[in-house]
Amino acid sequence: MSEKVLLQMKNIHKRFPGVYALKDINFELHAGEVHALLGENGAGKSTLIKILGGIYTADQGEIIIDGEKAEIHDVLSAQKNGIAIIHQELVLVPHMTVAENIFLGREPKVAGFVNQDKMRQEAQALLDDYDMHIDADTLIKDLTIAQQQMVEIVKAISFNSKILVMDEPTSSIADKEVAFLFTTMRTLTAKGVGIIYISHKMSELEEICDRVTVMRDGTYVGTEVVKNTSKDELIAMMVGRELENYYTRDYQNATEVILKCVDIADGNMAQGASFELRKGEIIGFAGLVGAGRSEVMKCIFGLTKNYTGKIYLEGKEVKITSPVQAMKAGIALVPEDRKLEGLYKVQSVQYNSTIEVLDQFIKGIIVDQKKEDEITQKYIDLMATKTPSREQVIGNLSGGNQQKVMIGRWLATNPKVLILDEPTRGVDVGAKSEIYSIMNELVKTGMSIIMISSELPEIINMSDRIYVMAGGKVKGCLNHDEVTQESIMQLAAV
Amino acid sequence: MTRSKTITKSTLSSKATKKVKIYFKDNLGIIVAFLILCIFLSVNPATSNSFFTTKNLFNVLRQISTNLYLACGMTMVIILGGIDLSVGSIIALSGCIAAGCVSRYGMPIGVAIIIGVLVGLLVGMFNGLVISKTTIPPFIVTLATMNIAKGLAYVYTGGSPVRVVTKEWQFIGAGYIGPFPAPVVILVVVLIITAIIMNKTKIGRHMYAVGGNQQAAEFSGINVAKVKFFVHAFSGAMAGLAGIVLASRMYSGQPTAGDGSEMDAIAAVVVGGTSMAGGSGKIGGTIIGGLIIGVLNNGLNLMNVNSFWQYVVKGVVILLAVFLDYIRNKKSR
Numbered sequence: 001m002s003e004k005v006l007l008q009m010k011n012i013h014k015r016f017p018g019v020y021a022l023k024d025i026n027f028e029l030h031a032g033e034v035h036a037l038l039g040e041n042g043a044g045k046s047t048l049i050k051i052l053g054g055i056y057t058a059d060q061g062e063i064i065i066d067g068e069k070a071e072i073h074d075v076l077s078a079q080k081n082g083i084a085i086i087h088q089e090l091v092l093v094p095h096m097t098v099a100e101n102i103f104l105g106r107e108p109k110v111a112g113f114v115n116q117d118k119m120r121q122e123a124q125a126l127l128d129d130y131d132m133h134i135d136a137d138t139l140i141k142d143l144t145i146a147q148q149q150m151v152e153i154v155k156a157i158s159f160n161s162k163i164l165v166m167d168e169p170t171s172s173i174a175d176k177e178v179a180f181l182f183t184t185m186r187t188l189t190a191k192g193v194g195i196i197y198i199s200h201k202m203s204e205l206e207e208i209c210d211r212v213t214v215m216r217d218g219t220y221v222g223t224e225v226v227k228n229t230s231k232d233e234l235i236a237m238m239v240g241r242e243l244e245n246y247y248t249r250d251y252q253n254a255t256e257v258i259l260k261c262v263d264i265a266d267g268n269m270a271q272g273a274s275f276e277l278r279k280g281e282i283i284g285f286a287g288l289v290g291a292g293r294s295e296v297m298k299c300i301f302g303l304t305k306n307y308t309g310k311i312y313l314e315g316k317e318v319k320i321t322s323p324v325q326a327m328k329a330g331i332a333l334v335p336e337d338r339k340l341e342g343l344y345k346v347q348s349v350q351y352n353s354t355i356e357v358l359d360q361f362i363k364g365i366i367v368d369q370k371k372e373d374e375i376t377q378k379y380i381d382l383m384a385t386k387t388p389s390r391e392q393v394i395g396n397l398s399g400g401n402q403q404k405v406m407i408g409r410w411l412a413t414n415p416k417v418l419i420l421d422e423p424t425r426g427v428d429v430g431a432k433s434e435i436y437s438i439m440n441e442l443v444k445t446g447m448s449i450i451m452i453s454s455e456l457p458e459i460i461n462m463s464d465r466i467y468v469m470a471g472g473k474v475k476g477c478l479n480h481d482e483v484t485q486e487s488i489m490q491l492a493a494v
Numbered sequence: 495m496t497r498s499k500t501i502t503k504s505t506l507s508s509k510a511t512k513k514v515k516i517y518f519k520d521n522l523g524i525i526v527a528f529l530i531l532c533i534f535l536s537v538n539p540a541t542s543n544s545f546f547t548t549k550n551l552f553n554v555l556r557q558i559s560t561n562l563y564l565a566c567g568m569t570m571v572i573i574l575g576g577i578d579l580s581v582g583s584i585i586a587l588s589g590c591i592a593a594g595c596v597s598r599y600g601m602p603i604g605v606a607i608i609i610g611v612l613v614g615l616l617v618g619m620f621n622g623l624v625i626s627k628t629t630i631p632p633f634i635v636t637l638a639t640m641n642i643a644k645g646l647a648y649v650y651t652g653g654s655p656v657r658v659v660t661k662e663w664q665f666i667g668a669g670y671i672g673p674f675p676a677p678v679v680i681l682v683v684v685l686i687i688t689a690i691i692m693n694k695t696k697i698g699r700h701m702y703a704v705g706g707n708q709q710a711a712e713f714s715g716i717n718v719a720k721v722k723f724f725v726h727a728f729s730g731a732m733a734g735l736a737g738i739v740l741a742s743r744m745y746s747g748q749p750t751a752g753d754g755s756e757m758d759a760i761a762a763v764v765v766g767g768t769s770m771a772g773g774s775g776k777i778g779g780t781i782i783g784g785l786i787i788g789v790l791n792n793g794l795n796l797m798n799v800n801s802f803w804q805y806v807v808k809g810v811v812i813l814l815a816v817f818l819d820y821i822r823n824k825k826s827r
Binding site: 303322323324326327333335340341342343344345346347351355356358359362364365366367 | 690693694695696699700702703706707709710712713714715716717769773774
């Protein structure tokens with residue numbers, strides 16, 4: 001890692017109507033380093049990145065690139081200054097080829113027509129440079145998410161970018177692909193590119209990042225060399241206080257089996273999974289992406305209608321073929337992808353809280369408004385959701401608070417068995433810790449929880465027992481007092 | 495005792511004022527546009543004598559009533575994220591068949607009206623069935639039924655109007671109930687029913703969920719197919735009703751009736767602030783949207799504006815009304 005300063009953002013201020021989004025932020029990026037930008041949701045990371053990318057303009061402060069003051073006032077001038085941003089949501093055109101996407105808007109031309117051959121060759125050369133094993137003629141829609149990300153990176157490089165911003169690049173790709181992503185990032189830094197890396201996953205910091213800058217509530221907290229700091233120290237910087245108990249868990253002696261599933265299969269991703277859940281217990285489901293964990297849960301919740309296998313609830317066999325039946329039987333499922341499967345984004349917190357329990361306060365055309373308000377408030381209080389009012393549009397809340405509303409929505413159905421699929425994905429550290437302690441409280445009252453999670457520390461610290469799945473089957477069950485990350489990974493590897 | 499009563503009364507009225515306030519806040523742009531339009535027509539020397547008269551205002555309401563019947567169904571359809579192009583043709587089909595029931599088969603008028611509404615309901619149910627059971631886009635499905643219904647109307651009539659010349663037949667479209675035009679009284683009833691369905695019932699809430707995020711609606715245990723079926727059936731029935739009222743006003747069922755009226759309904763809904771993306775929208779907005787378009791048509795007629803130019807003006811006003819809200823939303827973000 002060289003000490004050459006590539007980028008300096010000095011004393012950046014940004015105000016929005018009613019919000020002082022960035023207060024005197026300083027940020028520095030060296031050539032050849034991976035520099036993590038860390039902070040809870042709402043800390044101002046994305047605002048800072050948007051200023052760098054030319055989407056917003058700073059009210060005060062300056063940006064210095066290679067020792068010279070840079071004028072960035074729109075996306076194009078950011079590009080000209082060698083800045084490329086890879087957003088969390090990929091922005092490729094699905095029905096065009098890889099080559100066409102890489103050269104979109106600047107296609108090599110011959111007599112006014114696109115020179116297809118030249119474009120394809122140049123794109124392929126770029127892809128091969130980074131050992132990507134992607135054919136430049138493939139349509140984007142036929143690539144995996146991870147491969148699409150690689151194409152985005154190649155596209156960024158082809159602009160001769162020196163500064164690369166990656167916004168949560170690992171949030172939607174499997175571990176194996178993460179390793180390849182990291183290798184590619186190392187190839188880039190060796191060439192002198194500086195990478196700004198945004199992620200919620202602390203474990204990745206140690207693996208890939210050289211330095212880390214922490215932001216909190218729109219202010220600059222500090223910059224540390226990753227090797228010289230610890231996870232606890234960073235979390236303390238992020239939340240502004242020591243989180244005494246990040247994970248809260250009081251294990252109790254659970255004996256009574258409440259849910260027993262035998263050979264659950266959907267003829268596709270789920271290939272015959274069997275497990276038991278006891279009353280007052282949290283069981284974890286670990287495994288790689290595509291191991292069939294969510295698919296098994298979808299069978300139990302009645303979303304997959306043609307499943308085989310047997311489900312016993314409190315000793316009696318039940319046949320569940322719709323979510324309504326599942327909820328009646330006392331099973332609730334908080335889905336994996338909040339945005340896609342859970343949120344009614346333009347509606348209020350109240351609407352989002354009560355949509356599954358309308359029966360409790362609507363009789364025919366008589367709406368008991370007081371009852372609805374009570375239900376909503378009860379779960380706002382229980383989940384400690386931070387919202388200005390019940391009428392607030394849910395899309396304006398932070399990811400953590402949205403997730404709390406989601407969990408509250410399904411708790412309102414009074415489940416005996418609560419299935420949480422990736423309950424803390426895209427949730428900031430403070431809210432994560434709160435969700436853990438709520439889970440702990442819930443099982444103390446006799447509820448039983450199934451948690452699917454790809455975050456090993458969370459699954460190890462929160463579960464009584466951990467089922468590991470691979471290839472649609474349960475490969476083993478580990479007790480919380482004997483489990484390690486290694487023992488899980490051994491079972492999970494196909 | 496009396497004290498607690500007054501307290502509940504005052505909280506009730508404060509709740510009501512809160513709702514009125516929210517209504518004005520949500521629809522500020524179009525309410526302002528509507529008021530400007532009305533003030534202009536009352537002040538402008540060319541129309542000041544004729545616009546603000548009871549007769550003319552009832553006339554405007556009568557004219558917009560059929561459009562608003564359609565818009566009631568269309569608001570729900572658009573909240574689902576879909577569109578219903580077939581309503582204009584349903585007007586023709588239901589009007590012709592209802593008129594035929596009276597003039598050709600000598601049925602009582604009440605029965606003819608029921609049959610007319612049923613015709614609309616049937617087409618709507620067919621739309622709903624195909625849309626809820628397949629993934630064919632509503633645009634395509636209703637484009638097809640639009641042609642089918644129009645074609646059936648021509649087949650049934652042989653291309654010429656089905657005349658009905660009894661006074662009773664004209665009542666529903668041109669008569670009065672007390673001092674109020676009959677179509678306006680029907681409109682009030684239809685609006686109340688629509689508002690109740692959308693705001694007070696489970697299926698009303700479910701519409702917003704299905705339109706806002708269908709996948710989430712499935713996770714929430716909402717019967718998505720049922721909601722889609724209901725909404726399209728309702729839209730069809732509203733169009734059936736509009737067809738009868740129009741046929742009554744014109745003394746005949748005409749296969750050309752209702753041509754292009756689906757677009758006026760869509761305009762009323764969109765000007766009223768319902769998003770074409772689905773998941774949001776209110777019937778209150780649609781009412782103002784329909785009023786704007788109605789008053790505009792009326793004003794242009796009173797001002798003797800050439801009917802060719804009326805289209806241009808109408809288009810510009812639709813764009814302006816939507817643009818006002820766009821700017822407001824952008825600012826609040």
